[in-house]
Amino acid sequence: MGWKTLDDMDLGGKRVLTRVDINVPMEDGQVTDATRIERIVPTVTDIRAKGGSPVLLAHFGRPKGQFVPEMSLRPLVPALEAAFGCPVTFVERPSREWIDAQASDAVILVENTRFTSMEEANDPQMAGFLATLGDVFCNDAFSAAHRAHASTTGVAHLLPACAGRLMAAELQALEAALSNPKRPVGAVVGGAKVSTKLDLLQNLVKKIDVLVIGGGMANTFLAAQGAQMGASLQEADLHDTARAIMDAASDAGCTVILPTDGRVAREFKAGAAHEVIALNGDTVLESDQMVLDAGDASATAIADAFANLKTLIWNGPLGAFEIAPFDTATVATAKAAAALTASGELITVAGGGDTVAALNQAGVADDFTYISTAGGAFLEWMEGKELPGVAALMS
Known part of the structure; x- marks a missing residue:
């Protein structure tokens, strides 16, 4: 195992930039299958238990670098709050100053990363901006790991990085199945x-x-x-x-x-x-x-x-x-x-x-x-x- 997990990181008082997959099916503004949300609960829970504040990064749909209202992450807030058992604060245009003004254990959800073409281009400028929003990077989105995007790859080179609980479980299961x-x-x-x-x-x-x-x-x-x-x-x-x-x-x-x-x-x-x-x-x-x-x-x-x-x-x-x-x-x-x-x-x-x-x-x-x-x-x-x-x- 060549990657670090949450257990290897000091998260006390840290803002933890956490890439997740919450690209869930929705109908009439309601989540119809919350499986992907439920699977990130252990990571969010453990970050908070270790004194950190999760700043969630995620994509939704294929907006192709444009703002598409129907693909906003805002409607997911109620489902996330129900799964996490705590408030989730949504932000469209975050800054580190704004983030640091939130509670030390706040769960923050940033708007759809794919609303800018810089995400899928793995633009260094976007990766650099994302890195300013956190102290540690945690990737819990194995499902997006085959994409070299700013929020999956670029930012991982700029902050101390680790795998979340779901990512680690995926990697361990696949290594056990095929690598060894x-x-x-x-x-x-x-x-x-x-x-x-x-x-x-x-x-x-x-x-x-x-x-x-x-x-x-x-x-x-x-x-x-x-x-x-x-x-x-x-x-x-x-x-x-x-x-x-x-x-x-x-x-x-x-x-x-x-x-x-x-x-x-x-x-x-x-x-x-x-x-x-x-x-x-x-x-x-x-x-x-x-x-x-x-x-x-x-x-x-x-x-x-x-x-x-x-x-x-x-x-x-x-x-x-x-x-x-x-x-x-x-x-x-x-x-x-x-x-x-x-x-x-x-x-x-x-x-x-x-x-x-x-x-x-x-x-x-x-x-x-x-x-x-x-x-x-x-x-x-x-x-x-x-x-x-x-x-x-x-x-």
């Missing part, structure tokens, strides 16, 4: 397209023992082996790439598990008439048939593979989990992984928006060892890329 995992280690990589996860697949096959490929991605791999996939979602221009990934996995000693059967329908809708068909390189589907989920035999084989692992990373569903019955394989395998986790036999780390939604649907999100709410940053970490926001904490 208990072996054998496996991964589930699903979703619609291979093209969005090429770097991930190419990195994983060199580091793990078992790779489960599901969702529309699996169709591309099956087609690359000669299957005629009918109307199934697949990327014909990536067949060579799929074969290269399979070869790389073989060279690295990584076992790749593809579906051996699938739920096939002629309509993409809930409750659509379907049948379970064997899948392999010789499969020939009719022109209007599409694979929308892995079959029961595949789900059983995947669950059996989980039983031989010590660590499992999960990113992406095994089918069109949003519509029944094409969530069957995802739910069944997620429950199998959760049961192994509960018995202490498996460490499970999952991340990505669709992944979290699928695990929630299966009712097992709370049973996994760790669930990351960081979409892009989670993926880039798994791809083996350096995250600027993390690297800045180690300088």
